Amino acid sequence: MAPELPQDILMDIFSLLEIPDLMRSSSVCTSWRSACTSLRRLGQYDRHQTPCLFYTSESDGDNVACLYHLAAKKVYRLTLPDPPIRRRHLIGSSHDGWLVTADERSELHMVNPITGEQVALPSVTTIEQVKPVVDDAGVILNYELSQYCGDMVFNEDPIVHTPGDLRDHLYFKAFVFSELSTGGYIVVIIHNPEHQLSFARVWRKADVAAGDNEEDAPEWDISKIVYNTKKVYVYKIDMEAKELVEIDGLNDHVLFLGNNQSQCLRAEEYPQLKANHVYFTDDLDGISLSFRVIRRDIGVLNLENNSREEIEPPQLWCGWPSPIWITPSLTIFGNLRLNK
Known part of the structure; x- marks a missing residue:
C-alpha cells in the first residue's frame, strides 16, 4: 500500500x-x-464555485433536494431539515450559498443546502401590511393583507388569505447580503402590495403557448401553458445621462437569472461555462411561485444569436418548488438583520 x-x-x-x-x-x-x-x-x-441548479425530484423524499453541477455534469442529492423542501416556495438564493424559502404557513427560513444549517427569519407578521386573524385560543386562522404602500392606498379593505395562500400573494423575491463589519447577513424582501423595481434591470421576452387548448375553450388548463424564453435584453447604466442603455451582449461574461440573486461571472474563471450566454430558470411574476404543475422554462440562451439550448440532464426535476440557481458554500450563519 x-x-x-x-x-x-x-x-x-x-x-x-x-x-x-x-x-x-x-x-x-x-x-x-x-x-x-x-x-x-x-x-x-x-x-470559486460554479452555480448549480437546485431542484427536487418526484423519485426522492420530500426532504431531499438535488444539485445539478454544471461543470461536473453530475447530480448530488442532499437531505435538508424540516419543513420539507418539496412543500416550500423558493424566493431567493444568495451568492454565498443560502436559500430563502417560504413554508406552508408563509413563514420564511434561510437554509444552506451544503451544511444543512437553517435559520428561521422574523415572522411574516412583522411585515407592516400583514395582520393575523386569530381564534379565541390565539391560533392563526387567516391573514389580512392591507393594500397600501407608503402614502398610496389601493384598496380600503384588506384581502384575507389563509396561512398557506398568503405566500402566493405576498412574496416576490428575497436578497441576502453579507455584512462585512459584523460578519452577519442582511435579508431584504421585495413583497406586495406594489413591489418596487430596482435601478438595474434585465428583461426577458418569452413566447406563451396554450398547449392543446382551443381558442374558444372556456378556460385554459394551466398545466398545458408553456413559457419559452426567446430573448434577453441587457442594459448598462449611463451614470452621466442617468439612463439605461441597451447593449448587444456580455462579451466574456456569463449571466445567471431566475428567482436567485442574479449573478454576472467572468467566463475565464469558469471554463466549463459559455461566455456571452444566459443561464436562466423561471422567474415570471405570479407564475413561478404560484403554479405547481406548469412546465418550467429552464435553459441556456446565446446572446449573440438568441439560440437556446436545454440543460442536461433532461427535465427530470419536479415542477415544484420551481428550480433555482444556487452557488454552493460552506459558510455558517452569523448575525442577521432583516430590512423590510
Missing part, C-alpha cells in the same frame, strides 16, 4: 476542488476528512 500523502499536500489538492467534490473527498477516509476540515478551519479554502 502506498504511504499516505502529508496533510499539507492533501490540503493543496483539496483547495482546487469545488464544494461537491470536496465533500465527497472528506468521506473517503479519516486522513482526507482531517485535511478537508483543516482546510476550512484555517480559512484556506476560497475556490
Whole structure:
C-alpha cells in the first residue's frame, strides 16, 4: 500500500476542488476528512464555485433536494431539515450559498443546502401590511393583507388569505447580503402590495403557448401553458445621462437569472461555462411561485444569436418548488438583520 500523502499536500489538492467534490473527498477516509476540515478551519479554502441548479425530484423524499453541477455534469442529492423542501416556495438564493424559502404557513427560513444549517427569519407578521386573524385560543386562522404602500392606498379593505395562500400573494423575491463589519447577513424582501423595481434591470421576452387548448375553450388548463424564453435584453447604466442603455451582449461574461440573486461571472474563471450566454430558470411574476404543475422554462440562451439550448440532464426535476440557481458554500450563519 502506498504511504499516505502529508496533510499539507492533501490540503493543496483539496483547495482546487469545488464544494461537491470536496465533500465527497472528506468521506473517503479519516486522513482526507482531517485535511478537508483543516482546510476550512484555517480559512484556506476560497475556490470559486460554479452555480448549480437546485431542484427536487418526484423519485426522492420530500426532504431531499438535488444539485445539478454544471461543470461536473453530475447530480448530488442532499437531505435538508424540516419543513420539507418539496412543500416550500423558493424566493431567493444568495451568492454565498443560502436559500430563502417560504413554508406552508408563509413563514420564511434561510437554509444552506451544503451544511444543512437553517435559520428561521422574523415572522411574516412583522411585515407592516400583514395582520393575523386569530381564534379565541390565539391560533392563526387567516391573514389580512392591507393594500397600501407608503402614502398610496389601493384598496380600503384588506384581502384575507389563509396561512398557506398568503405566500402566493405576498412574496416576490428575497436578497441576502453579507455584512462585512459584523460578519452577519442582511435579508431584504421585495413583497406586495406594489413591489418596487430596482435601478438595474434585465428583461426577458418569452413566447406563451396554450398547449392543446382551443381558442374558444372556456378556460385554459394551466398545466398545458408553456413559457419559452426567446430573448434577453441587457442594459448598462449611463451614470452621466442617468439612463439605461441597451447593449448587444456580455462579451466574456456569463449571466445567471431566475428567482436567485442574479449573478454576472467572468467566463475565464469558469471554463466549463459559455461566455456571452444566459443561464436562466423561471422567474415570471405570479407564475413561478404560484403554479405547481406548469412546465418550467429552464435553459441556456446565446446572446449573440438568441439560440437556446436545454440543460442536461433532461427535465427530470419536479415542477415544484420551481428550480433555482444556487452557488454552493460552506459558510455558517452569523448575525442577521432583516430590512423590510
